[in-house]
Amino acid sequence: xxxxxPHIPPAFIFIVGAxxxxxxxxxxxFVYMLLLPVAGFxxxxxxxxxxxxxxxxxxxxxxxxxxxRLSLAFGYIFHIISFIxxxxxxxxxxxLEYFAGFIYSGAALGAIFAGDLFTFFVFWETLTVAxxxxxxxxxxxxxxxxxxxxxxxxxxxxxxxxxxxxxxxVKTGSIEFGYxxxxxxGSWLIFMGIGVNCAWPFLHTWLTDAYPxxxxxxxxxxxxxxxxxxxxxxxxxFPGTELLIWIGVAMAAFPIFYAVIENDLRRVLAxxxxxxxxxxxxxxxxxxxxxxxxxxxxxxxxxxxxxxxxMSMGAVMYxxxxxxxxxxxxxxxxxxxxxxxCIVGAASISAFPLFSGFVSKSMVMSAAxxxxxxxxxxxxxxxxxxxxxxxxxxxxxxxxFGHDAGHRVEEAPKHMLVAMGIAAxxxxxxxxxxxxxxxxxxxxxxYEPYTLSHVVTQTQLLFYSALAFTLLLLAGIYPAxxxxxxxxxxxxxxxxxxxxxxxxSTVLNGINSLSDRMLVQGFxxxxxxxxxxxxxxxxSALLLPFILKDRADKKExxxxxxxxxxxxxxxxxxxxxxxxVCLFIFYKI
Amino acid sequence: MRWSPRxxxxxxxxxxxxxxxxxxxVAMNKKEKQHLFDKPExxxxxxxxxxxxVILIFILDLFTHKHAHFAWESWPGFYAIFGFVAxxxxxLVSRFILRPLVxxxxxxxx
Numbered sequence: 001x002x003x004x005x006p007h008i009p010p011a012f013i014f015i016v017g018a019x020x021x022x023x024x025x026x027x028x029x030f031v032y033m034l035l036l037p038v039a040g041f042x043x044x045x046x047x048x049x050x051x052x053x054x055x056x057x058x059x060x061x062x063x064x065x066x067x068x069r070l071s072l073a074f075g076y077i078f079h080i081i082s083f084i085x086x087x088x089x090x091x092x093x094x095x096l097e098y099f100a101g102f103i104y105s106g107a108a109l110g111a112i113f114a115g116d117l118f119t120f121f122v123f124w125e126t127l128t129v130a131x132x133x134x135x136x137x138x139x140x141x142x143x144x145x146x147x148x149x150x151x152x153x154x155x156x157x158x159x160x161x162x163x164x165x166x167x168x169x170v171k172t173g174s175i176e177f178g179y180x181x182x183x184x185x186g187s188w189l190i191f192m193g194i195g196v197n198c199a200w201p202f203l204h205t206w207l208t209d210a211y212p213x214x215x216x217x218x219x220x221x222x223x224x225x226x227x228x229x230x231x232x233x234x235x236x237x238f239p240g241t242e243l244l245i246w247i248g249v250a251m252a253a254f255p256i257f258y259a260v261i262e263n264d265l266r267r268v269l270a271x272x273x274x275x276x277x278x279x280x281x282x283x284x285x286x287x288x289x290x291x292x293x294x295x296x297x298x299x300x301x302x303x304x305x306x307x308x309x310x311m312s313m314g315a316v317m318y319x320x321x322x323x324x325x326x327x328x329x330x331x332x333x334x335x336x337x338x339x340x341x342c343i344v345g346a347a348s349i350s351a352f353p354l355f356s357g358f359v360s361k362s363m364v365m366s367a368a369x370x371x372x373x374x375x376x377x378x379x380x381x382x383x384x385x386x387x388x389x390x391x392x393x394x395x396x397x398x399x400x401f402g403h404d405a406g407h408r409v410e411e412a413p414k415h416m417l418v419a420m421g422i423a424a425x426x427x428x429x430x431x432x433x434x435x436x437x438x439x440x441x442x443x444x445x446x447y448e449p450y451t452l453s454h455v456v457t458q459t460q461l462l463f464y465s466a467l468a469f470t471l472l473l474l475a476g477i478y479p480a481x482x483x484x485x486x487x488x489x490x491x492x493x494x495x496x497x498x499x500x501x502x503x504x505s506t507v508l509n510g511i512n513s514l515s516d517r518m519l520v521q522g523f524x525x526x527x528x529x530x531x532x533x534x535x536x537x538x539x540s541a542l543l544l545p546f547i548l549k550d551r552a553d554k555k556e557x558x559x560x561x562x563x564x565x566x567x568x569x570x571x572x573x574x575x576x577x578x579x580x581v582c583l584f585i586f587y588k589i
Numbered sequence: 590m591r592w593s594p595r596x597x598x599x600x601x602x603x604x605x606x607x608x609x610x611x612x613x614x615v616a617m618n619k620k621e622k623q624h625l626f627d628k629p630e631x632x633x634x635x636x637x638x639x640x641x642x643v644i645l646i647f648i649l650d651l652f653t654h655k656h657a658h659f660a661w662e663s664w665p666g667f668y669a670i671f672g673f674v675a676x677x678x679x680x681l682v683s684r685f686i687l688r689p690l691v692x693x694x695x696x697x698x699x
Contacts, residue, residue, distance in 0.1 A: 332626075377658070386676070460650055463669075464668070464671075467643050468675075483695055485698075486692055
């Protein structure tokens with residue numbers, strides 16, 4: 001039962017629109033794909049706040065479209081980044097990557113605008129399926145394996161979420177997706193299910209494992225949606241949960257150490273993605289209006305600057321075929337525009353004044369300060385310095401400056417430059433004219449980022465971090481990039497698991513072959529042999545106590561008689577009588 | 590040797606060629622042009638600008654009134670020292686503790 005159909009849910013435009021892509025070619029396809037996010041955006045701003053598309057299904061009211069200020073902020077940025085990414089991936093020939101990209105972004109839109117847990121779950125799972133295609137499209141052995149591991153994590157997380165939803169729905173009788181809060185088992189399962197997609201510590205390895213293995217454009221798509229949908233879900237269901245503060249603090253702190261020693265530059269960005277999501281999770285954990293605003297604003301900006309950084313590294317990869325810091329350097333000579341856009345992204349993620357990170361990251365820190373959480377505040381400050389160190393300096397320095405690796409390539413293709421240009425423009429725009437961004441946040445934003453104190457202290461923090469980098473580099477203490485990989489928590493899955501499997505296979509297959517030998521071959525064989533002459537054997541066993549001489553001879557004779565069916569009639573009569581007597585006795589008893 | 594009217598023409602021709610080849614050679618050299626940071630003095634200039642702004646910001650900090658949440662935020666140079674020390678610790682811990690623990694060969698998982 002559909003009550004009213006005045007507006008199209010944003011997800012439908014993307015998902016139904018994606019179905020047409022395989023039938024189009026060349027310029028038509030490109031123009032069509034550019035128009036999809038534009039049409040979606042125009043549709044979105046025409047939809048009033050509130051819920052629509054309430055469908056009655058199996059005794060529950062599903063709500064396919066709920067527009068409120070929280071979901072709307074995510075909705076805007078998801079449309080913007082889809083538009084930018086589509087321009088960026090124009091060089092791709094195969095329709096499948098576009099198709100997966102649109103299904104993926106459509107699923108993200110569906111999940112954030114879902115008003116009930118069931119719809120949310122369906123789109124949540126679609127996210128996994130579509131995103132894994134973007135990883136497999138790279139078509140390398142590493143990508144295939146990483147994609148499988150990615151899938152395992154998300155399927156496990158999805159099952160956890162589903163179990164939680166079932167328990168909660170049965171208990172409360174309501175399927176509405178609103179504030180849940182940590183209380184019973186069901187809410188914990190939902191919490192953990194979302195946590196997998198949010199890349200919480202120990203559950204994060206799918207991200208650093210798979211994102212750097214995806215296609216050039218796929219990584220840009222991936223960086224925008226999965227974790228941000230999880231951030232949205234936490235902001236919706238678990239705002240003000242204290243545990244989130246500590247989870248977020250851990251997320252902000254630990255990846256920066258990995259990022260410093262990581263050689264694959266897209267993996268460095270994957271670690272810094274976790275670090276940035278950490279800030280958002282802390283904001284949601286604090287739960288004040290300022291903190292939630294900060295989390296949402298930072299998610300908005302992070303999608304742009306992280307997308308921009310992934311795009312610049314993708315362009316480097318597209319031109320040079322290399323992405324490891326050890327193979328790169330000096331590219332500012334041949335790719336000056338890409339270098340400039342990368343620096344804009346780096347400045348934004350580091351929260352330089354006039355760049356987007358400056359106006360959003362500080363909201364979360366300020367919220368922590370308002371609540372006098374000294375430890376949280378200090379760790380976040382450490383993480384701010386650290387992110388500048390690895391994402392702000394390391395990425396541009398090792399790719400575009402540093403020692404000249406001798407690549408003399410062309411500048412990135414025009415469409416990539418246009419996409420990066422738009423993202424870079426928005427990064428600077430959001431950082432400089434922050435009012436439009438603040439006006440779409442869930443709560444009234446009274447925060448003022450441009451105070452002299454904030455500008456000076458932030459600049460000081462960043463410049464002295466840069467000073468540390470410079471001095472350590474000049475002194476030769478800065479860790480040289482080494483061709484190596486760094487094991488992370490997935491070691492516990494990837495290394496002992498094969499041993500565990502082998503041990504399991506030895507034990508279980510051992511039991512199997514032992515059973516085979518003992519039961520199938522041994523026991524059955526014996527039963528078989530016995531059954532072949534059961535009558536003769538039973539009779540001889542019964543009679544033997546009464547036979548006094550020539551026992552062996554007699555036994556053989558009896559058995560032989562049964563085998564050849566030459567038993568005297570009297571013996572059958574005796575057996576029959578014996579049977580009747582037995583029956584009579586049992587019957588009497 | 591008899592003077593030939595061709596000799597000056599030949600010489601002129603050879604000379605012209607030399608000049609053209611010279612230009613081409615110079616142009617070839619020019620093609621791999623000097624970039625901004627190929628010159629050490631540019632790097633030096635950048636470092637000088639950087640170090641002086643570092644000092645300038647430290648001085649500016651002394652005259653800035655801070656909206657502090659915590660007492661230590663008002664200490665002169667807190668952010669500078671924190672940023673510097675944080676990054677040194679970050680690098681030292683990453684290099685000397687984390688890397689020896691987690692570094693493996695690139696084919697470790699194969």
